[in-house]
Amino acid sequence: MATPIRVNGQSMVAEPEGTLYWPEERTLVVADLHLEKGSAYAARGQMLPPYDTAQTLVRLEAVLRRVKPERVICLGDSFHDGRAGDRLSREDGKRLRTAIDGRDWLWVVGNHDPAPCVTWGGRAVDDVVIRTLVFRHQAAAGAAAEVSGHYHPKAVVHVRGRRISRRCFIGDGRRLILPAFGAYTGGLNVLDRAIARLFSGQVVAHVLSGNRVRALPLTRLAPEWETEQKS
């Protein structure tokens, strides 16, 4: 069950998979795929299961099949590192090519992939401007209206003695940060100053939970312990 979100006047849909759909533009936005993160660790001696790219792409395929977008914007850190594109297995490469085929596929540059791999199609761009919105990897200081990724936001909630941690969108109506989509992407608590300082006014976390997106105000969320609290 997806949730309608307005970002600087535009009507978008926050989807339970963590992608953002813009019906009027037939555009799908996805952030932080971190393809081949597993093999990047393996190259350094940590043998994480090598199925992360496949899992990420299969989940993305499912979304593409459902919403059939004409344009896809990947908000940067699509590839975990500069060589990640070369490490893609033949099968995963084929998956990616099929996904890109017939669509306007935009690889926004990120800090992990300043030169995104275009071997399987798509084009690399620094950012994208459509109507009233800028799409970039990392939220820029003082930006008025933008959609970004980079921070891997997650929300933590305490209910009945249980601590529940889930990926989430976070926004204040003018700016929106998407959750990371990649299988091996962890999260940063939205109460962390790095994220919190970007927003003002009515901030809402749209929390991914099973097949639903649940909106929770920041007051309901619990901090991570890296966060400094005001006493």
Added chain:
Amino acid sequence: MPELDRALLPPLFEGWFASRGWRPHAHQHAMIAAAAAGDHTLLIAPTGGGKTLAGFLPSLIELAERPRDGLHTLYISPLKALSVDVHRNLETPIAELRLPIRAETRTGDTPQPKRERQRKRPPHLLMTTPESLALLLSYPDAPAMFRGLRCLIVDELHALAGTKRGDLLSLGVARLASLAPHARRVGLSATVAHPQALTAWLSPSAAVDAGDVRRIQGPAGARAEVDILVPDTRLPWSGHMGLHAIEAVYQRIRSAGTTLVFVNTRAQAELIFQALWRLNEDSLPIALHHGSLAREQRRKVEAAMAAGRLRAVVATSSLDLGIDWASVDLVIQIGAPKGVTRMLQRIGRANHRLESPSRALLVPANRFEVLECRAAVDALAEMTLDGDLPPPGGLDVLAQHLLCIACAGPFDAESLYGEVRRAAPYADLARNDFDDVFAFVSSGGYALGSYERFRRLHQRDDGLWELSSPDVARQYRFNVGTIVEATTLKVKLRNGRTLGEIEEYFAQSLVPGNTFLFAGELLRFEAIRENTVVASRGGTGEPAVPAYAGGRMPLSTHLADRVREMLATPERWTPLPEPVAEWLRLQRWRSVMPRRDGMLVETFPRGGKWFLVAYCFEGRNAHQTLGMLLTRRMERAGFRPLGFVATDYVLATWGLREPDDMAILFDQDMLGDDLEAWMDESSLLKRTFRNVAVISGLIERRVPGREKTGKQVTFNAELIYDVLRRHEPDHVLLRATRRDAARGFTDVGRIAAMLDRVQGRITHRRLDRISPLAVPILLEVGREQVYGTALDDLLDEAAEDLIAEAMPELVTPATQQTSLPL
């Protein structure tokens, strides 16, 4: 004592014993005789019997008579403090007899230059821990260092065997046998239920009845005098803290010399400590000791205890092992003991003069615990001990060990398999398990095989395997060990003094201004900064008490059986306190008593719901798993269950429809698909996987040169778990995880045994209202965490909480029910 044995103690040592007014114990002679014969030896003796000296005497004698260079005896204990204490005790005879012996300790605290020197020029006697041994074995110079080793002493073997630390040590010992084939093995152990498992652990052939380990039984010591304390105050129906008896406990402390007060959890330790100090008008020096307190604080308490400056210490299992305190003359156990062997060992901490009896007092916290304490006293009188046979060794530990071997130098996989199987926990290790672990260590062991080019091990032309890069060795040494800490935060006072650590989860539930009880102090929570909880003294209001995962040990099978037997035998109720006996008589009148070999299930309506109470007696962990499975089944059968709650004794469920046909509900097929489906989703399994992933080296707790503050595990284990489960459910690490979970958190083995035992022996009583025996469990409803609710549904509750925040008058708090009609 035969003259032959007596002659074994050389005059020099004989004289030394005499000069101190001691006479060597028979078991000390026996140890010297065993050493002279070159036998591996297991010495079983209670603490205070000169056990450690008995272990070292043969080495001291040999080195006195034939001085030599190089490492002669390696001593391993699970506690650093023990190594230090043993070292100090050995220095006395070494100095007084001017023996040509150098003895040193080596632990994580040993400074780097000294460690280097110890490898190049080892002392004669080295006292260390399992982890430090693993590290020593990972260096290429290990063969040179250990070549001349003559004796290996493992202290507190009973506490190591059957644990992952013990697994790691057993593999290290097997390695030592290859490096130093002539080294004798000596195990020192407290009294245990299965000594043959310990001889197998020590045996170089790893076989149970190989006959290559001599067993020496130390003196039994005087029998302990154990009483049960039931004060005249109201005997609680439920709860585990034992605060109702605090006044009586204080009086016992006042009239004793030095008392050790054992409790079952750290939270209980905090509460009991507070309560004692509220009564402590005499200002008796009473201290607190548990695993979350700052190390310096614990060392201070231990030193004060050793110096005889304390009248009492409230402690958890943090003091189950440790150095001898001859001055302790009373042990009080508050809360049921849960196991006979552990009780015996705790009681053994009192009065280390073997001639006079130890005195101990059990303080049951509720009515069921009275039965359990009674059963424990009977078991102690009959010396029927409990304890499970050690499980097979962990595959995650094996992975860590393979990496250790690889770090030491090129090795042959075939002969390593042979060597590993000479460690008892791995005696039955299947070849395919070894191969899978090897493949995991080498390149992850994934069916996809895409990591071949990143192999950590490669095969040379001569067939031996070696590390692909020295980085791997650095990584290994940074992450050695099998103890995976929960994520904790330091608790600091404003002045910067560190009090100890609490779990991250608890810290997150605090709001500035909240009061909590920690390190024996009432603290006000100020803030969380970096990885530190900042607090100030003197909070107000009802304090929260930090809880710790896995804090409670479940009721042992043996004690459970004795409790069932007692319930089923009314003649045995006579010695019970009258309120308990009356409670049982009422039960017999209103319902029936559970049978020893069967299971009683009661169902009754209450408050618009149908309750099902099953008297299983299999311990909390097993009951929680069973509750999960049972409610799934009830759901399918249309009984519309709403929740369940478990104690060590009983499982209760409640729902909207009356459940029937217990034979079908409790059928053995319960452990099939439901179990697997639940286990895979369970957060318990994820937590188990995290430990396996860290121990096996899949994720690092520390990265060389990049030691992050706080969070030690560098990669989210849950993400890996989800990916691995989906793509390679049979991966060796998932197999290792399921094996661990089956005997740990979920205790599936006990459920299986119970379902088998009660097959055809289930008594179902339909009652029109709650039975006396069901009262304690129903009082737990609402107090315990509710299991089985999907986390995502709880998120909806978070939204509803908002309504409650806005309109508190609409919401009634879930307070404990205080009176139930009988």
